[in-house]
Amino acid sequence: MAEYDAQAIEAKWQERWEEEGVFRAIDLDATRPKYYMLEMLPYPSGTMHMGHMRNYTIGDAVARYKRMRGFNVLHPMGWDAFGLPAENAAIKNGVHPRAWTNGNIDEFRRVLRRFGFSYDWTREISTCEPEYYRWNQWFFLRMLEKGIAFRKKSKVNWCPACNTVLANEQVINGYCWRHEDVLVESRELEQWFLRITQYADELLDDMKQLEGGGWPERVLAMQRNWIGKSQGARVRFDVEEVAGLSLEVFTTRVDTIYGASALLIAAGHPKIAELLAGVPGGEGLQEQLKAMQQRSVKAEELATAEKEGFFTGRYAVNPFSAERVPIWVANFVLAEYGTGAVMCVPAHDERDFEFAQKFHLPVKVVVQPPSGEPLRADQMKEAYTEYGSSVNSGSYSGLATPAAIEKMTADAKSKGFGYGETTYRLRDWGISRQRYWGTPIPVIYCDKDGIVPVPDDQLPVKLPPDVKLTGEGQSPLATDPDFVNVKCPKCGGPARRETDTMDTFVDSSWYYMRYCCPDAATMVDKRTAYWMPMDQYIGGIEHAVLHLLYARFWTRVMRDLGLVSFDEPFERLFTQGMLLAHCYYREDASGRKRWFYPAEVEQQFDERGAPVSAIAKEDGQPVLYGGIEKMSKSKNNVVEPGAFIERFGADTARAFVMFAGPPDQSAPWSDASAEGVHRFLRRLWSFSYGERTRIEGAASLEIADLDAGLKKIRHELHAALHQARFDY
C-alpha cells in the first residue's frame, strides 16, 4: 500500500475491531482491574457537530490507553432521546417524534462508527424506549413511597414559547434557557417535585470526596453556589398597633442587630396586605406597592436597579434593644429567599448603607474593626462588613463577632423570639412537564381514592403512539381519551391518568448505571456494582449544575433504597473546552451582517506572517474578521465532522482535536492546521511502509525518524492528557 488511503485503512481496521469484538467489556471480570470511562450521552438532534467529536475523542484516547494498560474497560454509548426538539419538529414538519428521533440516532450512530471510537455497541441504550423509561417510572413510585416524590401547588416558571414548566435551573436571568429572548412567566400549578433539598447538606459536604483533582474546582464552586447554604438566625420583630402581627427576618449577622435602623420587607411578602391595612393615607401606599410589584419581573434590570423603597407608616420593635424601627418596603429584598424580610443595618451591610444614604436612615456603628482607627458613623463612605468586636450593643458589647453571634442566637432562642437557622438557595426539583415526548408519570387520580400509584405489574405506562401535537394549550396526552380515562387500580371506579411527563433530566440522572446491565430485569443489578462508581466522566461545562447535581442526588436516593452502595457516581469529572472557529462577515447599508463560510474567504498576511486583512474569493473585496467564536449555524463557521472525515479520514480529525490545545480549554478549529496533521500522518505512513523513494534526497529521513515520529505523537497525547489532569 503506497499511498496513505485513510478511508481504506480505517475501514479495514474498523471492520476487524467489529468482527473480533475487541471493545466488548467483560462483566464481572475479576482477573483485571475495571475502568469505566464515559462521555455524556448526546441528545441526537440534527447532525453531529465537532464539539461532540472532541468530547468523544478525548474519552476514546483514555479508554484505549486504559485498555492497553490491561484494564477491563467499559466505554459505552447511548442516546438522550426524549425532549422538546423532537416534539417541535413534529409540530413543524408533521413527523412523529419517534421517527424524527430515531432518524437522528441512525445518523449519529453512522458518524460515530465511522470515527472508529472504541465503544461497546452491545450496550447501546435509548432513553425513549419503554425498556428504559419503565425504570424511571418504577423508581418514581419508590420515591413516592419514601416521600421523596411529592405533589404540591406552587408557583412555577412557565415558558410561553415552550408552553411548559421549567425547573429553576432552566431559567437564566429570568429568560428561558432555550429561548434567549422569551421571558419566563409565573403560574400556579399542581406539580410533581423531587425532594432534593433533603439531600442539600450531604450534596454539599460530600464534595470533599471530589476535591483534590477529581472534579474541576469550578464545577464544585458552581454547585456549592447553587446549593447556597447560609447559616444565620431568624429573629421575630413585633409590629406595633397591629395585634398579633409580627415579621421575621433572616440574618447571618445577628450581632449587628443593635445597629438596625429599619426593617425592610419584599413587595411580594405574604403579610404585606395585613401590614398596610388601616394605615392612614393607605391608598397612596397601595399605588406604590403595585408599582414595585410590577417592576420586579425583569431580572437583568433588577440587578442594576437603583435602590427603591417607601415607608409603610408602621413600626416594629427590635426584640434585643426594644428600639422602635420603621418598616419599609424595599425593592432589593427577595421574597423567595429567607423570610422575605431583613433588618436594615446601614453601618455593616453595603446594600443597607446605600439604601440608608438615599432615604436618610440613621447609620449606627455596632462593630469596631479589631485594629486601626475606630469607625465613626458620620465619616463612613461605605459599610464595614468584616468581623470585629461589638460596641453599643447592650450587654453584648465587647464580644468578638463569632462569640456575639453565638450568644445572641442562643439568647433569642431562650427568650422565645428567634433561633439559629440554615437556609439554602436550592429548591426542590420540579419534574412535571406538560409535554408528550417524555416519560409518563405513573399515577392515577381517583375521585374516591385520590392519588393512586400505577401498580408495578402494570409498568411501563407507555406513551400512546398517536396523539395530536399542536404545541398549544394543555398537555398533548390530555387530548387522548384512551390514555386519560382508566379504571382506578384500587376501587375499579372511573379515574384519570396523570398526563404530565417527566423532565428529561430524569433520564440522564442514572443512564450510566443502565449501561452496566442494559438487559437486566431489574433497574440495576450486580454488574452495576462491579462497574460503578464511574472512573472518568467527560462532558461539557454546561452540565455543571443541572445534570451533575441531579445525578448525584439520584444516586443517593438509589443508595437509600438499597439499590447501590456508593455515594458519588462519578469519581473523576473532566469538562472539555469548546471548539471554536474563525468567522468573517460584511455589513450591508442597513447594518445587517452577512456571514461568510471560511472557505469563501482568503486571509491576507504580511511578510512576517501576521494576518492583516481578508477578502472574499467571490469578488476580491475585503471582509471583516469577526474573531474566534463558538461554532454556530448563524455565523456560518460550523465544521461538519462527516464532511471532514470524507476528505481526510477519522484519524486526522481525531489527531487534530487532541493536538489543537489543552482539552479543558476552548480551541479554535483550523482547516489548515488539520491538513498539517494529515500531512504528518501521511509522512508517518510512508516511513512505516518503506515507501521512501518519493522523498529520497532528504538527508534527515532515516528509519530512526519513524521511531521519533511515533514517540512525538505519543508525547503529544501524554502532554495533552497530563495537562488536563487525567489520572491515567
Added chain:
RNA sequence: GCUGGUGUGGCGGAACUGGCAGACGCGCCGGACUCAAAAUCCGGUGGCCGCAAGGCCGUGUGGGUUCGAUUCCCUCCACCAGCACCA
C-alpha cells in the same frame, strides 16, 4: 462585587518533579518540480546587533527564594467563565 481559571513567537500551543524556553502544526520567507499555477517535497523562521563567528534581550508587571524559575512564594495588571441586591 464574589468564586473559579488563564497570560509563552505573527497564530494554536509544547516544555515531565525547579535544569538547553519556543517541540509539533499553521502562517510567512527561500528553494526543488512545472511553460506556468495548484498540489507535493526540501530548507529557514522569537526580537535586536553583526558580512560572519558570535553577542545581548526575551515566558503579562514589579519584587522574593534558589547555583539555576515559564515552573515555587508575594504584589499589581489584563483577559475569560460562572454566580450575582441570597441579608
